Amino acid sequence: xxxxxxxxxxxxxxxxxxxxxxxxxxxxxxxxxxxxxxxxxxxxxxxxxxxxxxxxxxxxxxxxxxxxxxxxxxxxxxxxxxxxxxxxxxxxxxxxxxxxxxxxxxxxxxxxxxxxxxxxxxxxxxxxxxxxxxxxxxxxxxxxxxxxxxxxxxxxxxxxxxxxxxxxxxxxxxxxxxxxxxxxxxxxxxxxxxxxxxxxxxxxxxxxxxxxxxxxxxxxxxxxxxxxxxxxxxxxxxxxxxxxxxxxxxxxxxxxxxxxxxxxxxxxxxxxxxxxxxxxxxxxxxxxxx
Numbered sequence: 001x002x003x004x005x006x007x008x009x010x011x012x013x014x015x016x017x018x019x020x021x022x023x024x025x026x027x028x029x030x031x032x033x034x035x036x037x038x039x040x041x042x043x044x045x046x047x048x049x050x051x052x053x054x055x056x057x058x059x060x061x062x063x064x065x066x067x068x069x070x071x072x073x074x075x076x077x078x079x080x081x082x083x084x085x086x087x088x089x090x091x092x093x094x095x096x097x098x099x100x101x102x103x104x105x106x107x108x109x110x111x112x113x114x115x116x117x118x119x120x121x122x123x124x125x126x127x128x129x130x131x132x133x134x135x136x137x138x139x140x141x142x143x144x145x146x147x148x149x150x151x152x153x154x155x156x157x158x159x160x161x162x163x164x165x166x167x168x169x170x171x172x173x174x175x176x177x178x179x180x181x182x183x184x185x186x187x188x189x190x191x192x193x194x195x196x197x198x199x200x201x202x203x204x205x206x207x208x209x210x211x212x213x214x215x216x217x218x219x220x221x222x223x224x225x226x227x228x229x230x231x232x233x234x235x236x237x238x239x240x241x242x243x244x245x246x247x248x249x250x251x252x253x254x255x256x257x258x259x260x261x262x263x264x265x266x267x268x269x270x271x272x273x274x275x276x277x278x279x280x281x282x283x284x285x286x287x288x289x290x
């Protein structure tokens with residue numbers, strides 16, 4: 001199979017779909033990754049690189065340099081080398097929009113404000129050139145509501161829709177039972193280990209769980225604990241954004257403990273309207289081509 005994973009920022013590819021990417025690469029499938037922006041507005045974890053992060057509320061000069069973009073581009077390249085994908089593409093011309101209401105959202109090149117059909121034409125050309133059987137992105141909520149994730153969903157759906165021979169289209173979606181199990185895992189981590197790692201358990205409610213749905217909605221899943229080691233090595237390349245704490249644990253700049261569970265859920269979506277394709281009620285293993 002030929003698969004294309006479409007994401008908003010560097011590190012999203014392995015946070016959201018790292019298990020599936022590693023699994024399909026190991027299976028001998030042809031895996032490609034498209035990243036929409038360089039993540040210019042990302043929060044920076046390492047103290048020695050803190051100067052790359054623009055202070056909160058400050059607007060970037062539209063004509064100025066984006067020094068964090070250079071670093072994140074290099075991190076993305078290193079992570080892709082670790083994973084061994086067939087190709088990866090960083091879309092040009094657009095930048096990280098940041099969250100709703102931030103100064104970065106007003107930037108003239110903010111991805112969230114880009115004309116959907118214009119970007120979709122670029123993405124459709126890439127899908128056609130690669131001859132993709134499967135395309136994977138976020139659901140209509142962008143997983144956790146980030147404007148660039150939502151825009152990535154819109155663009156990807158529009159791109160697949162305009163193709164004469166469209167590939168199957170999937171969105172990342174976590175079964176509710178998995179989310180419950182992951183929360184139980186986090187709650188069981190000893191306090192001294194949390195202190196050692198400098199993290200806290202997920203609070204209630206927790207925004208990333210916007211990507212959670214009833215188990216019956218999730219049509220496909222990749223379950224491959226053996227892929228976690230490669231996923232963790234790739235994530236470790238994204239030093240500005242991720243701290244890999246152990247074989248099965250990581251955190252972002254918010255220091256909230258998260259699990260590398262070795263499994264990812266998906267729902268098939270109809271490119272005609274972006275809606276969920278009804279499943280048979282039985283979840284299928286792996287992403288299936290056309």
